[in-house]
Every structure is written in structure tokens, then in C-alpha cells.
Amino acid sequence: MLEAIASGLAALLTPQAILFMVIGVIYGLIIGILPGLGGVVAMALLLPFTYGFEPAATLALLLGAHIATVWGDSVTSILFSVPGSAKGLSLCFDGYPMTKQGQATRALAASATGALLGGVIGAVFLALSIPLIRPVILALGPSEYLMMALWGLTIIATFSEGSLIKGLTASALGVLVAFIGMDVVTATPRFTFGSEFLMDGISFPVAMIGLFAVAEMMKLYLKGTSIVDRALIKEVSTVWQGIKDAFRHWWLVVRSSLLGLWIGVLPGVGASVAGLAAYAQAMQTSKNPERFGKGAVEGVIAPDATMGANEGGGLMPTLAFGIPGGESMALLLVAFIGLGVVPGPEMLTKNLSLVFSMVWIIVIANVLVTLIGLAICPYLARLPTLHANLMVPTVLSVCFVGAFATRGHIEDVVVAFVFGVLGYVMDKYRYSRANFVIGMVLATMIERNLHISLTLHGEFFIFTRPLTLILFIFVIVTTALPFIRNRRRKKAQAAQAGTQGGVA
Amino acid sequence: MSRRTQENLIALAILCVFIGVIVMSLGYGPRARMIPLPLATFGIILIVIQIIWQNLRSTEELQVNLLDVLTQQAEKEGAAAQGGEDGPKRTSSWRKEAVALGIVAALVGLILLVGPIPAVFVFTGAYFLLSRHYSWLKGLVYTIAFTAAIYLLFVVALEVQLYHGVLEPLVERFR
Incomplete structure (x- = not known):
């Protein structure tokens, strides 16, 4: 194994591999910052250029670009509350408030360092767990995946912004929107109104562009000034503060990274769920959860660490079974075929040095992204000071062209507009947009796994499969926990107020 | 238009969406409607509770103007804006x-x-x-x-x- 680790690194130390990785990282950062375009687009566009080169160099280009898009997504979420893709959504909740408080540099640096630490921890655990992970993945079936998707829904309470009823309504709407299109199980066209375009369903990145980017630009137009007025709020933070924050919350970073790695290992769950779950666990385990949503740096570090680690985790089922963990990993499989590499159990025996090359690529690409990120943080932090009259037309233009570029359908521009209005209305009347997105993300996973579980294990599958039952109990406990804690806290506060009143 | 009326209109629009989903779902097969139908029913229950709840609350609790929030003037002008009157600010x-x-x-x-x-x-x-x-x-x-x-x-x-x-x-x- 040590030999494979060394030869994996040696394969990356060629001029070609180094050059490819640098190109991939810079290209990935640019693509990540553009709304609607994420790791999938970055890798898809690079695929035609990968044939005929060394496998390690090719993978350095593809994975380097993919990893860089993760932090690219975070940048726009933190600076403008405009997530480049679903992954970046969780960064909006505390990153954007930090920007508005003049702490954009700190938030960006914490985000970059969190992503680096997450990536490294994820890669290390990936390397260590290669021999162990196979039986774990094989033990999980659709009913367990269903429980994990249901667990994802429990974070709705976290994002309900004061009204749980409105939060639940928003997520119900999100789930129903995800059902637009051809039903994956029965092939029934649902809620399509006879439209051929809607048969494909609503594109997730396009909906995100509308819900957040377009709605935020409408709000910025109404505000009429810049996001951050430097005359009123000075940029008070530094890059060093952000780096220190990430290291100070090392335990949160470790927890979030392991969560990201675990979610990445599960095929089909995805980084968007990972980011939201990381944010929720950071909030639920914090001693001061009331700070979240108002600019808590932990709310930036946790999702980035998770998403950094998620990339390593996503590689596992792709390499070990040939089952892609997500769309980007499916593209990686295509690259493997082009390179003449056959993914599967043999990858972990015959091609182990290539596997370790990928582990090294994750580490080195993360270091590169972070170095570039930390260097440009102070300059990026100036962007929110640009006036609304410059921001609104340019960001709206990029958003709508980005919406069109996602699938090349002009109807997506209209969809982005509709979701923009919806996002604005939801924000104005406090129907959580985050919950809407969570509903959209988890809907298909819940429906597909429910149908398969019913077919395979019958109506009482929760009780006939022990692991499913354990996960079901876990879901109930984690759902109830925030409410119990909240009640206890209120009781303690009431008792404290009573004591103080008595003293006075 | 008062904040309460606005909230009610939004809630009614959402109610119509859920009713529409139920009507459309009835035309699908049992497996295709397995989740949408109960979910929309649950949505109707939620939004009806929301409508009842928001009409029983005092106007002050609902009085949140987005422009005020954005310009951070809510505290200064909150008292003047309460009560549902259509002042010049709301018109603008x-x-x-x-x-x-x-x-x-x-x-x-x-x-x-x-x-x-x-x-x-x-x-x-x-x-x-x-x-x-x-x-x-x-x-x-x-x-x-x-x-x-x-x-x-x-x-x-x-x-x-x-x-x-x-x-x-x-x-x-x-x-």
C-alpha cells in the first residue's frame, strides 16, 4: 500500500500533470463563480481535451477543475447570497450576513481554509477506509437510503425562520415542484400541462438562479445602494482571522468532514444535501445556536469542510463499484473509459496507484485552491461595495445567460424568471427558500427509494429491516432533539429572568 | 393593502396550488400519486392552519415591510407604518x-x-x-x-x- 501511495504521488510530479492541475483549478474557480454552472459543466467541457494524455495528468485536470468549483460556488454565496449551484446554498445563511457586517474577507478565508481542511481530512480517511468501505456500502439498501433522505428533511425545522408552518409549507411546495416531469418510477408525465419542455422536469440550477440570484437582485434594486456601504460599514476583517477561525473550530471541521465523506460515499445523495446537513449539525451542536443566520463563522466553516470532504467520498463508489456518487462522478467514469481504466473491485487491487493518485490530486488541488483563494480574498471582498446600478444589470445578465447555458433551452430563461418572482415573494412573506430547495433536493430520492423499498421488502419494510429501523429511530430522535433543547433553553431563560426579577 | 391582506392572498394562492395538485393527481395511477396526493393534502392542512393563525394574530406581528427591513428603517418607522393604512411610503x-x-x-x-x-x-x-x-x-x-x-x-x-x-x-x- 505504501508503494502505491508513493507511486501515486510520483505520477503527479510530471510537468504535464502539474500544468494540467493548475489549468484545471483556475478554470474550475471561474466556472464555479458563474451562476448555474458547477462541477458537472466544468468536467463535461474538459472531457474532449482529455484523450491521449497520461491518466494522472488527465485526472489532475478533471478533478482539479471539479474541486475548484466547490470553492467558486462558495464565493458568490458569501458575497452576494447568490449560490452558484445547490451546493453553495448553505453558505448564504451566515456567509452573506458576515459580508454585510464588513467581514467578507474573514468569511472567504474561513471558507477556503475549511474547504482545504475538509478536503485533506476526507482524502486521508478515504485512503484509510478503502479496504473497509466495501462491506458498509453493500449493507445499505433502498430502505436505508430512504431513511437517510427523511433524515435530511428533519433539518427543515432549522431553516424555518420563525414559522414552522410556513417552513413546512415551503418544503412541501419544493417537493411538489421536483415532481414536475416524467415520473422516474411509472413513466407518468406529472404536472407538465402537456408541455414537452416540462417532461424533463425543472432544472435544479435554473431554479436556484431564480430563487436566489434573481430575487436578490430585485431586492438590491429596491435597496438602491451597494450590498455593503463602505461609508457605513468598514471591512474590518483579515484573511488571517478566517484562517484562525477554521483551526479554532477544528472539532467542527473534523465532524463536518466525516459527515461529508460519509454522504459522498453514498451513491446519489450529493453535495447539496451534505452542505445543508453540515450546517444543520453545526447549528444543532453549537452552544450558541441563536448566532446562526446572523453571521456565525461556524456556519461558513462547516458546509465548506463537508463539501471539501464530499469530493473524496464521492470517488469511493465510483472507483470501487463503478457506481457514480453523482453527475460529476458519472463524467469521471466516462473519462475512465477513455483512458482504458475499468472501475470496479479491481481498481482497489490492480490500479491502486491510480486510486492514490486521485487521493493526492484531491489534496494538492485543495491546497492550490486555498492558496489562490486566500490571495484573492481581499480583492473579492470589495465586490459587494459595487453600486446596485452596476450590480443589477450585470448579475441579472450573467444569471439569465447562465440559466440558458445550463441545458441550452430558452424555456429555462422563463423558468428562472418565474422562480425569481417566486423567490422574491417567498422572501418577502417569510416562506423559507432554503426549505423549498431542501424539498426539491430530497423529493426524487425519497420517492424512488420508497417505491423500491415497497417492492422489495413489502409495506412494513421499516420493521422488517433492522438497520432501517435503527435509522428510523435516529430520524425521530434528531427531529425531536432541537425542539426539546429549545424548550429547555426557554425554561432556563424564564427561570433566569424570574431569579433576576426577584433580586431586583 | 394591509400586510394581513397580502399574507392572506399569498396563503390563498398556495392553497389553490395544493388543491390543483390534488385534482391533477387524481388522474394519475396509484403509484404515480402515492406521494403527491398525501403531500398536497398535508399542505392544505398546513396552509389552512396558517390562514387561521395569521388572522388571529395582532397586526403588529405581521407588519414587516421588506423595504423597511432592507433599509433598516423598520424600528424608526414601525409605529407609523402599523395599522394597515396605505401611506405614501407603501405606495412607493x-x-x-x-x-x-x-x-x-x-x-x-x-x-x-x-x-x-x-x-x-x-x-x-x-x-x-x-x-x-x-x-x-x-x-x-x-x-x-x-x-x-x-x-x-x-x-x-x-x-x-x-x-x-x-x-x-x-x-x-x-x-
């Missing part, structure tokens, strides 16, 4: 919201008419000109530079096949 808020919507709709309309790149040029140029934030010359330079950047990024680098707009056949006829 509605007007500004309509303009914001119009701006976004204008860009979408332009994209549909002439395609993304010409639409970006016209929209950005017009916005800079009408907002008078920059001199016309500076605005023009920015517009050209921005449109060129979008073109290079999406068309040249990313090789996106552009849509040419519904007016393209007309343009073709005059060629």
Missing part, C-alpha cells in the same frame, strides 16, 4: 417592486426576442443610460466590455449554442 414600495419586476421581465423579454448576447448589450446599456450612474460614454464602454466578456466566456470558451430570438426569421427575410 409597491411601485418600486413593480419596477423591479418590470426590469427583470424586460431582460427576459429581450432575450426571447433577440437572443442572449444582443439582449445583454441592449439591457445593460439601457440600464446604465437610464440610471445615470455613469456618463453615457463610460456606460457605453462598460456595456461593450461586459457584453464582450459574456460572449467570450459563454460562446467562445464554453461553446454554448446560442438562441437567436423569435425575431431571427424577420432578420433573415431582410438579408
Whole structure:
């Protein structure tokens, strides 16, 4: 194994591999910052250029670009509350408030360092767990995946912004929107109104562009000034503060990274769920959860660490079974075929040095992204000071062209507009947009796994499969926990107020 | 329009969506409607509770104007804005919201008419000109530079096949 680790690194130390990785990282950062375009687009566009080169160099280009898009997504979420893709959504909740408080540099640096630490921890655990992970993945079936998707829904309470009823309504709407299109199980066209375009369903990145980017630009137009007025709020933070924050919350970073790695290992769950779950666990385990949503740096570090680690985790089922963990990993499989590499159990025996090359690529690409990120943080932090009259037309233009570029359908521009209005209305009347997105993300996973579980294990599958039952109990406990804690806290506060009143 | 009326209208719109989903779901097979049907029913229960709840609460609790929140004037003007009266500020808020919507709709309309790149040029140029934030010359330079950047990024680098707009056949006829 040590030999494979060394030869994996040696394969990356060629001029070609180094050059490819640098190109991939810079290209990935640019693509990540553009709304609607994420790791999938970055890798898809690079695929035609990968044939005929060394496998390690090719993978350095593809994975380097993919990893860089993760932090690219975070940048726009933190600076403008405009997530480049679903992954970046969780960064909006505390990153954007930090920007508005003049702490954009700190938030960006914490985000970059969190992503680096997450990536490294994820890669290390990936390397260590290669021999162990196979039986774990094989033990999980659709009913367990269903429980994990249901667990994802429990974070709705976290994002309900004061009204749980409105939060639940928003997520119900999100789930129903995800059902637009051809039903994956029965092939029934649902809620399509006879439209051929809607048969494909609503594109997730396009909906995100509308819900957040377009709605935020409408709000910025109404505000009429810049996001951050430097005359009123000075940029008070530094890059060093952000780096220190990430290291100070090392335990949160470790927890979030392991969560990201675990979610990445599960095929089909995805980084968007990972980011939201990381944010929720950071909030639920914090001693001061009331700070979240108002600019808590932990709310930036946790999702980035998770998403950094998620990339390593996503590689596992792709390499070990040939089952892609997500769309980007499916593209990686295509690259493997082009390179003449056959993914599967043999990858972990015959091609182990290539596997370790990928582990090294994750580490080195993360270091590169972070170095570039930390260097440009102070300059990026100036962007929110640009006036609304410059921001609104340019960001709206990029958003709508980005919406069109996602699938090349002009109807997506209209969809982005509709979701923009919806996002604005939801924000104005406090129907959580985050919950809407969570509903959209988890809907298909819940429906597909429910149908398969019913077919395979019958109506009482929760009780006939022990692991499913354990996960079901876990879901109930984690759902109830925030409410119990909240009640206890209120009781303690009431008792404290009573004591103080008595003293006075 | 008072905040309560606005909230009720939004809730009623959501109620209509859930009812629509139920009506449409009844036309699908049992497996296809297995989740949408109970979910929409649950949604109806939620939104009915929301409607009842928001009509039993005091007006002050519902009084949140987005413009006030954005400009952080809620605390100063909260008391004056309460009670549901249609003062001049709220009228201007509605007007500004309509303009914001119009701006976004204008860009979408332009994209549909002439395609993304010409639409970006016209929209950005017009916005800079009408907002008078920059001199016309500076605005023009920015517009050209921005449109060129979008073109290079999406068309040249990313090789996106552009849509040419519904007016393209007309343009073709005059060629």
C-alpha cells in the first residue's frame, strides 16, 4: 500500500500533470463563480481535451477543475447570497450576513481554509477506509437510503425562520415542484400541462438562479445602494482571522468532514444535501445556536469542510463499484473509459496507484485552491461595495445567460424568471427558500427509494429491516432533539429572568 | 393593502396550488400519486392552519415591510407604518417592486426576442443610460466590455449554442 501511495504521488510530479492541475483549478474557480454552472459543466467541457494524455495528468485536470468549483460556488454565496449551484446554498445563511457586517474577507478565508481542511481530512480517511468501505456500502439498501433522505428533511425545522408552518409549507411546495416531469418510477408525465419542455422536469440550477440570484437582485434594486456601504460599514476583517477561525473550530471541521465523506460515499445523495446537513449539525451542536443566520463563522466553516470532504467520498463508489456518487462522478467514469481504466473491485487491487493518485490530486488541488483563494480574498471582498446600478444589470445578465447555458433551452430563461418572482415573494412573506430547495433536493430520492423499498421488502419494510429501523429511530430522535433543547433553553431563560426579577 | 391582506392572498394562492395538485393527481395511477396526493393534502392542512393563525394574530406581528427591513428603517418607522393604512411610503414600495419586476421581465423579454448576447448589450446599456450612474460614454464602454466578456466566456470558451430570438426569421427575410 505504501508503494502505491508513493507511486501515486510520483505520477503527479510530471510537468504535464502539474500544468494540467493548475489549468484545471483556475478554470474550475471561474466556472464555479458563474451562476448555474458547477462541477458537472466544468468536467463535461474538459472531457474532449482529455484523450491521449497520461491518466494522472488527465485526472489532475478533471478533478482539479471539479474541486475548484466547490470553492467558486462558495464565493458568490458569501458575497452576494447568490449560490452558484445547490451546493453553495448553505453558505448564504451566515456567509452573506458576515459580508454585510464588513467581514467578507474573514468569511472567504474561513471558507477556503475549511474547504482545504475538509478536503485533506476526507482524502486521508478515504485512503484509510478503502479496504473497509466495501462491506458498509453493500449493507445499505433502498430502505436505508430512504431513511437517510427523511433524515435530511428533519433539518427543515432549522431553516424555518420563525414559522414552522410556513417552513413546512415551503418544503412541501419544493417537493411538489421536483415532481414536475416524467415520473422516474411509472413513466407518468406529472404536472407538465402537456408541455414537452416540462417532461424533463425543472432544472435544479435554473431554479436556484431564480430563487436566489434573481430575487436578490430585485431586492438590491429596491435597496438602491451597494450590498455593503463602505461609508457605513468598514471591512474590518483579515484573511488571517478566517484562517484562525477554521483551526479554532477544528472539532467542527473534523465532524463536518466525516459527515461529508460519509454522504459522498453514498451513491446519489450529493453535495447539496451534505452542505445543508453540515450546517444543520453545526447549528444543532453549537452552544450558541441563536448566532446562526446572523453571521456565525461556524456556519461558513462547516458546509465548506463537508463539501471539501464530499469530493473524496464521492470517488469511493465510483472507483470501487463503478457506481457514480453523482453527475460529476458519472463524467469521471466516462473519462475512465477513455483512458482504458475499468472501475470496479479491481481498481482497489490492480490500479491502486491510480486510486492514490486521485487521493493526492484531491489534496494538492485543495491546497492550490486555498492558496489562490486566500490571495484573492481581499480583492473579492470589495465586490459587494459595487453600486446596485452596476450590480443589477450585470448579475441579472450573467444569471439569465447562465440559466440558458445550463441545458441550452430558452424555456429555462422563463423558468428562472418565474422562480425569481417566486423567490422574491417567498422572501418577502417569510416562506423559507432554503426549505423549498431542501424539498426539491430530497423529493426524487425519497420517492424512488420508497417505491423500491415497497417492492422489495413489502409495506412494513421499516420493521422488517433492522438497520432501517435503527435509522428510523435516529430520524425521530434528531427531529425531536432541537425542539426539546429549545424548550429547555426557554425554561432556563424564564427561570433566569424570574431569579433576576426577584433580586431586583 | 394591509400586510394581513397580502399574507392572506399569498396563503390563498398556495392553497389553490395544493388543491390543483390534488385534482391533477387524481388522474394519475396509484403509484404515480402515492406521494403527491398525501403531500398536497398535508399542505392544505398546513396552509389552512396558517390562514387561521395569521388572522388571529395582532397586526403588529405581521407588519414587516421588506423595504423597511432592507433599509433598516423598520424600528424608526414601525409605529407609523402599523395599522394597515396605505401611506405614501407603501405606495412607493409597491411601485418600486413593480419596477423591479418590470426590469427583470424586460431582460427576459429581450432575450426571447433577440437572443442572449444582443439582449445583454441592449439591457445593460439601457440600464446604465437610464440610471445615470455613469456618463453615457463610460456606460457605453462598460456595456461593450461586459457584453464582450459574456460572449467570450459563454460562446467562445464554453461553446454554448446560442438562441437567436423569435425575431431571427424577420432578420433573415431582410438579408
